[in-house]
Amino acid sequence: MKVLLVQSYLGRKEKLVYPLGLVHIAAPLRDQEVKLLDPNVASEPYEALRSELRAYRPDVVAVSLRNVDTTHSYDPFFYYDSFVRQVKLIKSEAPGSALVVGGPGFSIFAETIMKRVPEIDFGVFLEGDESFAELLANIGRPHEVKGIYYRDSDAIKFTGVGRLPDLSLLPHPRWDLADLRRYRGQGFQIGLQTKRGCPFKCLYCVYPFLSISPTIRLRPPEMVGEEIEQVLALGAEEIHFCDEVFNYPIEHAEAVCREIIRRRLRFRWRAFFNEKHTSEQLVKLAQEAGCAVFEYSPDGYSDRTLQSLRKALRTEDLDRVYSIFENVRSGRLKASFILNAPGDSTTNVLRLLWFVARMSLRLRYPFFSTLSVMRIYPHTGIHEIALEEGLVEESDDLFRPVFYNPFPLSLLSYVHDGLCWLILKGLALARREWSVPF
Numbered sequence: 046m047k048v049l050l051v052q053s054y055l056g057r058k059e060k061l062v063y064p065l066g067l068v069h070i071a072a073p074l075r076d077q078e079v080k081l082l083d084p085n086v087a088s089e090p091y092e093a094l095r096s097e098l099r100a101y102r103p104d105v106v107a108v109s110l111r112n113v114d115t116t117h118s119y120d121p122f123f124y125y126d127s128f129v130r131q132v133k134l135i136k137s138e139a140p141g142s143a144l145v146v147g148g149p150g151f152s153i154f155a156e157t158i159m160k161r162v163p164e165i166d167f168g169v170f171l172e173g174d175e176s177f178a179e180l181l182a183n184i185g186r187p188h189e190v191k192g193i194y195y196r197d198s199d200a201i202k203f204t205g206v207g208r209l210p211d212l213s214l215l216p217h218p219r220w221d222l223a224d225l226r227r228y229r230g231q232g233f234q235i236g237l238q239t240k241r242g243c244p245f246k247c248l249y250c251v252y253p254f255l256s257i258s259p260t261i262r263l264r265p266p267e268m269v270g271e272e273i274e275q276v277l278a279l280g281a282e283e284i285h286f287c288d289e290v291f292n293y294p295i296e297h298a299e300a301v302c303r304e305i306i307r308r309r310l311r312f313r314w315r316a317f318f319n320e321k322h323t324s325e326q327l328v329k330l331a332q333e334a335g336c337a338v339f340e341y342s343p344d345g346y347s348d349r350t351l352q353s354l355r356k357a358l359r360t361e362d363l364d365r366v367y368s369i370f371e372n373v374r375s376g377r378l379k380a381s382f383i384l385n386a387p388g389d390s391t392t393n394v395l396r397l398l399w400f401v402a403r404m405s406l407r408l409r410y411p412f413f414s415t416l417s418v419m420r421i422y423p424h425t426g427i428h429e430i431a432l433e434e435g436l437v438e439e440s441d442d443l444f445r446p447v448f449y450n451p452f453p454l455s456l457l458s459y460v461h462d463g464l465c466w467l468i469l470k471g472l473a474l475a476r477r478e479w480s481v482p483f
Contacts, residue, residue, distance in 0.1 A: 046077045046181065047078045047080075047103045049081075050070070051082050052083040053131060056123075056124055060232060061228050063228045066148055071218070072217065073216060105184070107177065108132065110151045110158075113128075116420040117420075118448045119466055152255060154423075159201045166195070167180060169194075175207075180193055189204075190207075209262065220275055226279075234283075235276060236284070237273065239291065239298075240261055241289075242259065247342075247355055248353070248354045249354070270310070273312070283314065284315075285314065289317070291316035302330040306330075312335055314336055314337065320341060321358060341380040343382065345386055348360055349393065350386050354383065354386055378408060385454040385458055420446055420447070434451065
């Protein structure tokens with residue numbers, strides 16, 4: 046069986062993101078002939094896909110849909126439109142192939158996408174490390190495989206949620222399928238996982254839904270070290286540990302850092318951290334292991350805002366952790382914040398802006414990475430609040446981006462979004478790389 050794995054084309058030029066999900070699901074496919082295509086690296090993405098389909102003539106095409114949109118109100122762009130064009134091209138050029146779609150973007154809106162895009166034969170819900178291989182082995186009997194959407198005449202059926210794989214038993218990803226060197230210089234765009242799952246329940250976040258269970262599944266630090274050695278040998282220079290939260294549990298994060306140090310691996314990396322589970326010892330270990338960017342997402346700077354966002358944090362946690370970084374010179378701190386959270390006030394926003402300005406002066410560089418309003422996703426707490434406040438209806442599928450941005454603080458966010466848009470377009474013009482479709 047010939048299998049073509051395709052990363053969905055975004056529809057415009059952006060930083061390249063290594064197709065981590067695809068190289069994971071390719072790992073157990075030892076009895077199939079497998080190729081991987083990322084149209085985003087091509088100068089003519091659709092033509093690259095068309096040429097590959099004609100030359101390779103796959104039996105199965107699997108497309109990974111990572112996101113349906115940017116999620117940013119200051120830079121709205123709907124990736125889904127390009128995804129649909131890509132799917133139609135696949136079915137036109139390879140009508141006899143089975144078309145499978147997966148990825149987090151698909152899983153969040155699985156039934157909606159299956160209904161809207163009849164060209165899709167099968168959908169892989171949530172983690173496909175094991176279920177995709179099982180589907181290929183039972184392509185004529187999809188009802189026997191858990192975690193699969195399929196078509197039965199005119200009906201769309203779902204086989205039910207499957208078990209989550211034991212990460213310690215999974216084979217290493219097929220890093221050889223996509224040239225890692227193509228993703229260098231993109232700013233930590235090569236991802237690697239040390240764990241899966243998230244126990245936190247932030248108001249806006251889809252991770253609890255995508256994780257199913259709050260249980261954290263850890264990868265042995267030795268396995269993580271082996272994978273790092275593999276990607277460095279293949280040309281990687283920077284790595285993004287794309288765990289939901291790298292430093293929970295903190296003992297595992299420290300063990301991973303010690304494994305990197307023990308193996309004397311030299312590379313730069315970034316990860317998302319949680320303030321509550323940050324210690325000075327962990328920061329020093331991470332620095333020694335090569336951490337160049339510590340990313341946090343406190344989202345607010347008042348106890349009331351933090352509580353409304355279900356952050357399980359207090360402002361004293363933020364002050365304690367960020368003071369550690371005043372003496373850190375080899376690593377950079379970034380943080381993301383939210384405008385117009387439920388129950389927010391002008392006073393809270395002013396406190397947040399003052400905090401950001403003060404920390405930027407103390408750290409001697411711009412402190413925050415993003416400041417934005419919340420994209421409303423299904424399966425989240427902010428969706429429930431938006432329903433109660435009448436900002437959305439039960440019939441809204443939230444497929445096209447809807448943002449939580451009630452009046453009057455919405456006026457401030459509009460000014461912010463306008464300034465961000467001008468800055469982004471100015472940077473794009475300076476680089477001659479407009480963020481528009483090819």
